Amino acid sequence: MGKKRVGGKGDSTEQKIKRDFVERSIWEEKGISRRDFMKFCSAMSAALALPVTFAPRIAEALDQVKRPTLVWLEFQDCAGNTEALLRASSPTVTELVLDVLSIDYHETIMAAAGHQAEAALAKVLKEQKGKYIVVVEGSIPLKDNGVYCCIGGRSALDIAREVCGNAFATIAVGSCASFGGLPAAAPNPTGAVGVKEAVPNARVINLPGCPLNPDNLTATVVHYLTFNKLPTTDSLGRPLFAYGKRIHDACERRPHFDAGQYVESWGDHGHKKGFCLYKMGCKGPETFHNCPTQRYNEKTSWPVAAGHGCAGCSEPQFWDTMTPFYKRLPNVPGFGIESTADKIGAGIAVATAAAFAAHGVVSALRKGDDQSGKKED
């Protein structure tokens, strides 16, 4: 590992220059140039919605080799968030930030297996109590004493209570760990819930998304390393820097929404021209996430840029509350699947008009209605 870098406010200019320009940091040893490192720090201050003047402070924090321990638990998941994190195209600063963390337990990527792996987790719990960070991926089943997800003979709930309950903080990555996600979709056969609901006394920060954007995980970790506390969250426990803005309000197709230009069917003129996907069921107006600005896969793209509406994946129970994904309104319960609200509504209006028209004809032909109920002479 790199040299212990001590930097502080009391440093002389000479020491600062030496630190910034002469000494090789742990980053340089890992093949990251100082320039790239500073670019990353600026990008992180932007992602965290901090003034750019915070970049040096972030750099200082990341330069120090603290190696807080990180434990990554997987429950009812598809490893999609792990995948999102590992799919970085080349060894990046993002990966290395997590290298700086000591990932002592991660079921998908760790070398240890079986009892050795469980021993590693037990060691963290014993030696780092109250100091380590847990990342949880996947939902936790509560039904039937949690038998639907067991690791090493223990239920997910049991493990989460112990590991999350004794951590400095828990970062729930993805919609499953945050709100139950797909396993919790109706009828929720396993009684799946998110971490906060399963372990109410744990300090949980939610990073929902399907998958989460790894940039937001990196930024959350950087925030913790820089300020030694977790970022401010909204009422759903999501950090405001990433989930404080509505997709619709930051969307690159928004001008077409306001102008009145819509994609009316897939592949039509409007779709080719990049019009608004509102009519195709886009849930951007109901969803809070930084997809339009942060984008996925090294800021390459995101669903709406690629021509597909937002599915609202970062909102609670999106599988139930955002469907149908390709329509603005759900179908009316109890009617045929092709009956839209408008067809039924128009039917009600026409039926009413017909009923009253018939009543009117009868009333017009009826003579002799009066106050006393007797026929007039």
Added chain:
Amino acid sequence: MTTMVIKYVWEVPVRVAHWVNFLAIVILSVTGYYIGAPKTLGVDPSRFVMGWVRFIHFVAAYAFTVSVLSRIYWAFVGNSYSSWRAYVPWLTSEGRYRMLETFRYYTFMSRKVPHVTGHNALAGATYSLVYCLFLVQVATGFALYAEHAPASVMHKLTGWLFLLFSNQGMRLTHHLLMWLFVAFAIHHVYSAWLMDVKERGGVMSGIFGGYKSVPEKE
């Protein structure tokens, strides 16, 4: 034949609320339908079609809300014809009898025209239901309107509704209620027309001028 006298029945606030509601419901239904199922009307991206439609919808929504709340207030301070008592006829045995009587007349089971000075009992009960639906429509509308700003006062006032409705269920409810109001409007105009003919009380002109003809004995 009964002698009729002219009586001042619908006070100014009642008539104003009625016509503001009428205008607002027409505007809200048309703009709301466009917001729910828009067509590409903007010929180029510099237009502001949806922007204006939504602006008109929101302004009309505020006018409608104020009108509905004012009318509810007037039900407690206005004259006896606009009083809340006229809208809950099922609370008294006489009211229940009058509801049945009106129902029998409407369904051709009786020839006795249930002449009343204000609302007939069945109409009063219907308006209670309609006003409840108005309040649901206002609440769901503002909840959807406030969805973009979770920290806003409006969202704090209406956000709890998302415990009752799912995100999509809220939109569906707001949309279907519009159609119920269309159906109600058809019923409302027809019934007023029918009673204008049969009752000869001038119920149609009454909502413009406030005066109705009533039998002398009242």
